[in-house]
Amino acid sequence: MKDTIARPSYRLVLLAVCAALSACGAREPAEPPPRPAPAVEVRPDADPAVWTAPGVIAAPESTPLSFRQAGLILRRHAGLGDAVRAGQVLAELDPGPWRQNLESAQARHQAAREALDVAERQWRRDQAQGREGLIAQAQAEQTRAQLARARAEFEQSRQALAHARDQMAYTRLAAGHDGVIVAEQAWTGQNVAAGQPVYTLAWGDGLEAVVDLPERRVAEIEPGQAAEVEPVARPGARLAARVREVARAADPANLGFRVKLRLDSVDPALRLGMTATVRFRAPGAAGARYTLPATALFHREDRPAVWVVGADGALALRPVEVAAYGADTVTISAGIEPGQVVLAQGAHTVSEGQRVQAVPYQPHAAAPGGDGR
Incomplete structure (x- = not known):
């Protein structure tokens, strides 16, 4: 009787085990982990067409003020940095x-x-x-x-x-324009000759940046050319400007060619005499460019493209514009942005939407599982 009762239970256990084994065999295999893929971060190239020069913030016009006759300066009514009005008496000679x-x-x-x-x-x-x-x-x-x-x-x-x-x-020296005194050349109690500067008056509407360029650079500058002015007092502020005047002769003192740039707008924080960095771009120079390994380039229907690695590792093909080809690099002018991650090798061994694990690109290293192109 015991054997009769135990035999059905044994059969049930065998059936349960077989069913479990069959279920395990029917389960789909687990997705393989993303493959490592050499990649580079997109960074803009240093633009050789953009160069800088030191400059000074100035008024459009600057005039030396002097007495029309010789004499002893009896009184002065203005000093360096003073704002004056047209007709205002600035100094007097002994009458x-x-x-x-x-x-x-x-x-x-x-x-x-x-x-x-x-x-x-x-x-x-x-x-x-x-x-x-x-x-x-x-x-x-x-x-x-x-x-x-x-x-x-x-x-x-x-x-x-x-x-x-x-x-x-003429014993009274008056300002000819509204402006600012930017220099003092004579003092109370001093005998001055006729025409000897006593003050320098800066005047005119708006502000300018003045730079002295070497002869190897001045040939690249022409009136109307756009530029940027970054005052030292305001780091990061890029003020738009245009070249107003280019000197036809060099200054004998420093052999530089004076270039004056008109600021498109006046920043209230600017003061005459402040120093600034002026950025010039050669006429016809292009915008930002990005140099990538040549193996990053992929062609789809004869149009160049690159694989951009998303935040989740998924690949997306992005059409690009090629500005130049190098021996082992390619320069991109449009289609990608700074900060994006681009597949650097194995461009012909992946597909849209495929997930990869971006690893630092090592030049001359073969792409895993690819042809290295």
């Missing part, structure tokens, strides 16, 4: 000597005026007596000559008085 000249000119002019009045009255009397035949013709001619001489002396005195007044006015 003593010129005041004496003015007083003498005024006295001579008054005497000449009185002499002219006497000569005119005498001429009118002689004319009346001459019509009545009371004086000789010679007397009338002599009176007319005296009148002419009196008129000439009066005119000379008038001009001398105007000159003396101008000299007196």
